[in-house]
Amino acid sequence: MSAITSLCVYCGSSSGRLPVYTEAALQLAASLVSRNIRLVYGGASIGLMGSVADEVLRLGGTVVGVIPKALAHKEVIHANLTELHITQSMHERKLKMAQLADAFIALPGGIGTLEELFEIWTWAQLGMHSKPCGLLNVAGYYDGLNTFLEHVMAEQFVKAQHHALLMVEEHADVLLERFMRYQPPAVRRWVDEAEI
Template identity: 70%
Template sequence: MTTINSICIYCGSSSGRLEAYGAAAQTLATALVSRNIRLIYGGAGIGIMGMIADQVLHLGGQAIGVIPKALAHKEVAHPNLTELHVTQSMHERKMLMAELADGFIALPGGIGTLEELFEIWTWAQLGFHQKPCGVLNVAGYYDALISFLDHVAAEQFVKPHHRAMLMVETDPNLLLDRYVNYQPPAVKHWVNKHET
């Protein structure tokens, strides 16, 4: 059993085309608060980012934002968070979010969301952390990406056990249940053949 006290959510700073995206953010927020799990996220008060934070706060949960100084104005930092960390850079932002979280979930979002998801999944593959990573596939948003990742695995650029590390569900409670029971695969540590 994995103890999950906080989850980092990667998601869009826009609302997207479908109302289902925002509704899913609110459903996920409700699931987090019902399990007493803190929200760790990018700190904005707009788009899907704002929707999930607003719902967590409305339900009495904790919402912790992490935003770089350069984006604090551009992304409109949320004014009412439990905590707001302002970092000097995007790299520092991502590192702090990773340190604060016990797991990671991607909701619908754009290039930044995808970049964050792939980076944290890569870190898991390399054994830099042993925290669960997953995607909440809302209204088929990630269908094409999931198919492509299966293709990448079939073409032997990703090992099957590494592909399986990225969990996919349409129901937030099912995804969180899988996180509690997550067992990371053993990571092979490479040793330089010249080392003694």
Template identity: 75%
Template sequence: MKENIKPIKSLCVYCGSSPGRLDAYAESARILAEALVRRNIRLVYGGASIGVMGEVADHVLQLGGEVVGVIPKALAHKEVAHNKLTELHVTKSMHERKTMMAELSDGFIALPGGIGTLEELFEIWTWAQLGFHAKPCGLLNVEGYYDSLIRFLDHVQAEQFVKPHQRAMLIVENEADVLLDRYARHQAPAVPHWVNKDET
């Protein structure tokens, strides 16, 4: 049987607009940027020039890669929109922002970030669980940042609110290249029988 593997050409990276406590968070963003450029993968992200978001975008650009930012008009000033990107899309709403980022991307990675990062990750993972897309979703677990979340998700599975195959949809790795290698081999799961494929 032929494997249903779609090449990764663009990746959406969710991450904080703050730098966080550890220098390792910014360093992990730069390491991921290097891995993306080596693999000729375009970065899609939230469009800000500050925090971990700014680090990953700046480093991809410095290395000659392509960066597409998507930011809502209401946050363009607050988050300091990056004005040196390959493309910058300013949307009317957060919902439009997230929809556009999803449409532009072949997969999704969460670096360390705050509530917005978690919200974006959980929404895109939910869409995968429901069969609305078949793109890989994962965590880059820098310095154990997501350890507590991973334990909680294992607890959610143990309590039978998430099925094992749904839990397995969230790929977790500590190193960027290992995570991207898994994305390159990612096979789209079967769409649940109750989902209308014409709507996915």
């Protein structure tokens, strides 16, 4: 695995019910800055998105936001980012984030977070990238999803090698260490980026 210099974080535009979710976002931010890894994220100033970005900036790190024009005009855009990309659509946003990042982590979040995670994981399955993908399972937030994904694999809708493309850990430092040692498996390339 080549060095990770840029990491995309998918997470909620809400802070969620428990303070531990924000604490985990702050810890992930500190872990990124300590490793000199820039943050790529959805560009908003609210929820866990705002928390992780604010903390990276406070600690002297680099933050790249990518936000679609429609959301930028609804005043959720973060005003103090190192770099900002405004895209024409949500699809363009996700592609840009994928192009800018060497790895991907999902913190707790809602439907949008899950959709982004599943898309980037699918792209790995299709051989479109060989970058590490992970879930930060804060306070058991993703326990139910993990159980379901084990069921999906047991029912033979997902192969074990593709299931293993998604790493799950409770702590940011542990997940990042796994990313640093990640050796992508040989995965057949089904489609090219231009075909999506």
